[in-house]
Amino acid sequence: MQLSHKNSVxxxxxxxxxxxxxxxxxxxxxxxxxxxxxxxxxxxxHLPGYFGANAGLKVTALVAGxxxxxxxxxxxxxxxxxxxxxxxxGAYAPSTLGSFLRAFTFGHVRQLDAAAWRWLVNLADTAxxxxxxxxxxxxxxxxxxxxxxxxxxxxxxxxxxxxRGLNALIGIVSTPSAALMILGSRLRKGTAGSPRGAKRFxxxxxxxxxxxxxxxxxxxxxxxxxxxxxGHAVVSAAHLTGAKVSITARMDPAVKRAIGTIADGAxxxxxxxxxxxxxxxxxxxxxxxxxxxxxxxxxSRKKTDHIVGxxxxxxxxxxxxxEASGQATLFDTHRFHAFFTTSDLDTVTADKTHRGHxxxxxxxADLKDSALAHLPSGIFAAxxxxxxxxxxxxxxxxxxxxxxxxxxxxxxxxxxxxKIIQVPARISTSARQVRLHLPTGWPWEAAWSTLFAxxxxxxxxxxx
Numbered sequence: 001m002q003l004s005h006k007n008s009v010x011x012x013x014x015x016x017x018x019x020x021x022x023x024x025x026x027x028x029x030x031x032x033x034x035x036x037x038x039x040x041x042x043x044x045x046h047l048p049g050y051f052g053a054n055a056g057l058k059v060t061a062l063v064a065g066x067x068x069x070x071x072x073x074x075x076x077x078x079x080x081x082x083x084x085x086x087x088x089x090g091a092y093a094p095s096t097l098g099s100f101l102r103a104f105t106f107g108h109v110r111q112l113d114a115a116a117w118r119w120l121v122n123l124a125d126t127a128x129x130x131x132x133x134x135x136x137x138x139x140x141x142x143x144x145x146x147x148x149x150x151x152x153x154x155x156x157x158x159x160x161x162x163x164r165g166l167n168a169l170i171g172i173v174s175t176p177s178a179a180l181m182i183l184g185s186r187l188r189k190g191t192a193g194s195p196r197g198a199k200r201f202x203x204x205x206x207x208x209x210x211x212x213x214x215x216x217x218x219x220x221x222x223x224x225x226x227x228x229x230x231g232h233a234v235v236s237a238a239h240l241t242g243a244k245v246s247i248t249a250r251m252d253p254a255v256k257r258a259i260g261t262i263a264d265g266a267x268x269x270x271x272x273x274x275x276x277x278x279x280x281x282x283x284x285x286x287x288x289x290x291x292x293x294x295x296x297x298x299x300s301r302k303k304t305d306h307i308v309g310x311x312x313x314x315x316x317x318x319x320x321x322x323e324a325s326g327q328a329t330l331f332d333t334h335r336f337h338a339f340f341t342t343s344d345l346d347t348v349t350a351d352k353t354h355r356g357h358x359x360x361x362x363x364x365a366d367l368k369d370s371a372l373a374h375l376p377s378g379i380f381a382a383x384x385x386x387x388x389x390x391x392x393x394x395x396x397x398x399x400x401x402x403x404x405x406x407x408x409x410x411x412x413x414x415x416x417x418x419k420i421i422q423v424p425a426r427i428s429t430s431a432r433q434v435r436l437h438l439p440t441g442w443p444w445e446a447a448w449s450t451l452f453a454x455x456x457x458x459x460x461x462x463x464x
Contacts, residue, residue, distance in 0.1 A: 018428065019082040022068045023436055024421035024448065026087060027455035028400050029064050034455065035122040037063065037115075037392075044115040047108055051099040057090035058100045059112070059389065064088070065097075066393035067400075069417055071373035073098040083427040086434070101382040109384045113184060116392055117208045120181070124212050127399040132175035134217035137209055138353075139183070139243070140224045140360040141171045141202065141234075143194045146368065146375055154380035157190035160228075166375060167192045168387055171205035172363050173212070179398050179410045180363055182391040183208045187384035194228035202237040210241070220244055222343055224357040230340065232298045235307055244343040246354045249311065254300075255338055258293050258311050266291040267315070270348055290314045290351045297340050309342040312350050362412075367394060370413040397421075403454045404447035419444040420451065 032038075038056030045055045065076040076094040084091055092100075104112075124130050130137075147165040148156045158164055167188040174180045183205040186197055202223065209221055223238045227248040238245050249255050272288035295311035315334040339354050371390035375383040397416045401408040408416060426437040442448065 016426075017083055018086075018426055019424065020084055020087065020427065021081065021424050022078070022421050023423045023425035023438060024400070024451075025064055025068055026436070027448075027452045028067050028396060028421065029060070029088065031123075031126065031399060031403070031455040032060060032063065032396060035119060035126050037119050040115040040118050040122075041112070044118070045108065045111045047100070047103050049103060051096070051103045054090070055100075058092060058097060059115075061090050061092050062097055062101075062389050063393045063396060066371035066390060067397055067417075068421055069370075071371055072376045073101070086427055098377070101377060101385050102379050104379075104381040104385040106381055106384070109187075109381060109388060112385055112388050113204075116388060117184065117204075117211070119392070120183070120208065120395060121211050123395065123399050127402050128178065129181050129395070129399050129402050130173065130175060130178050130212050132177040133173070133209070133219075134213050135219040136175060137213070137219065137221045138174045138224060138356070139171065139205060139209060139221060140174070140357050141169065141198065141205070141229060142226065142357075142360045142364065143167055143169050143188075143228065144364040144368075145190065146372060148190075148375055150378075152378045153375070153383075154378060155187075155189040155383075159190045159192065160194070165190050166380075166383065167194075168372075169194075169197065169201055170360065170363060170367075170391075171201065172360055173205075173209055174359065179402060180359065181398060182363065182394055185387050185391045187380070187387045189380075195231055195233065198229055199233035199237045202234055203241065206238060206241040206243050209243075220343070222246055222353070224354060226357065232301060232305055232307075235297060235340075236305070239307055239342070244341070245309075246339055246341040246343060246350065246357075248337070248339045248354075249297075251336070251338070255295075255311065258295050259313055259336055259338060262291045262293050262313065268348060270314070270351060272316070288314060288316050290347050292347045292350075295340060307342070309340055311338050312341055312347055312354070313338045314351055363394075366413050367391075370394070370417075400451060400455075403451050404444075405450045406444075406447040408444075408447060420448055423448060 038060045041059045042056035047055055061079060065079055068078055070076050070078060073094050076097050079091040145159055145161045145163050145165040146168055147163050156164055156166055159167055167190055169186040169188060171183040172180050173183050186201055188196055221243040223243050223245045225247045227250050230247045230249050235245050235247065267289035270288050270290050290312060292310050292312045295309060297307045297309060298305050314337045318335050341350055343350055345353060367390055371393050375386060377383050394413060397413045400420060401411045401416045404420065423438055423442065428435045428437060
């Protein structure tokens with residue numbers, strides 16, 4: 001594509017007060033209002049002082065800015081251009097929103113979390129964001145390091161990744177027929193280990209899952225995590241709520257002894273990297289195999305702390321076998337990956353399902369490519385609030401994609417932003433009605449129109 005030779009650009013002026021660059025914010029924020037985001041925030045978030053006033057409007061403004069592409073406090077200025085004030089109220093200056101965030105303490109962040117999960121329940125009542133959660137729900141938790149720069153960031157430090165940053169704990173839920181949604185988040189010091197605060201966090205997000213399910217739900221909930229979370233605190237927290245677990249086990253002596261008891265004929269070949277399906281036999285030709293063995297976790301603790309389950313083990317040949325003077329041992333010839341599970345899935349399905357835990361990395365990458373590109377404040381509590389707001393903006397974007405009725409149901413935040421939110425529009429008024437004039441030939445016109453019709457309906461009163 002190149003500039004037209006017929007009409008050369010003679011001038012450019014920023015002088016139109018009836019233009020907006022993000023018309024998709026209208027149905028998006030209509031959905032937020034319909035599901036009670038501002039009302040729930042006013043009810044549960046109580047910040048003192050001048051900057052704590054109108055918390056509902058300020059939280060809604062911050063979420064709107066993030067949905068429109070803001071990844072810093074200064075970026076919130078995009079809410080104040082052209083005809084935005086004709087469409088929205090509460091378009092605060094970035095400096096005001098920054099002062100609002102800096103007024104947060106840890107307790108206020110927890111109040112914001114309380115409003116967030118209640119709003120998520122309302123959102124699920126309006127948009128099919130957790131369809132199928134009554135039949136089967138997969139819950140994943142993981143920690144991720146958000147890199148920061150400068151020594152004035154409170155709580156920053158060098159953690160397991162060797163990068164200076166802050167440690168964000170994320171919990172998500174998914175079903176076979178719905179997009180990934182974020183259940184909750186916690187910001188921790190950069191030097192914090194992954195298990196820190198995980199017990200309370202797991203209890204909180206599984207409580208949210210229970211609220212998202214109906215009273216007649218009969219399907220199971222499966223919590224997946226990596227070996228950093230393999231400990232009695234996390235497993236028992238899930239066990240007490242009735243959830244099943246699938247958590248990578250560390251290769252401690254008890255796990256190694258259990259693997260050593262697996263018979264040679266108990267291994268089943270599975271589909272794995274470079275596997276080939278033998279059409280005549282219907283079996284996989286692969287180097288990867290799985291087996292299972294009964295296992296009682298945390299047997300070194302008192303008997304009431306024991307949790308009975310099984311150890312599912314995947315093995316592949318060791319590519320760099322260790323030199324042995326005598327007969328090679330089991331762990332010299334193969335590499336083993338074991339996870340502890342209390343689920344009822346068969347061995348092969350349990351292994352495939354557990355490997356699906358890697359999907360949470362998509363959420364971490366999505367957040368860091370959108371609102372969590374920066375942790376904008378030097379104050380830890382302000383950054384913790386920013387993380388909570390970023391997860392709310394993510395959920396709203398996913399709900400927007402789900403309500404388009406198209407293939408945007410599982411689209412990334414950047415895709416929703418590009419196709420639905422960042423649509424330019426001109427505002428006109430006639431007979432006291434506001435009309436939007438959008439570009440002709442917009443490729444995603446049908447999706448945008450479907451969302452607009454669904455979101456801009458009668459207002460809804462918050463139910464929580």
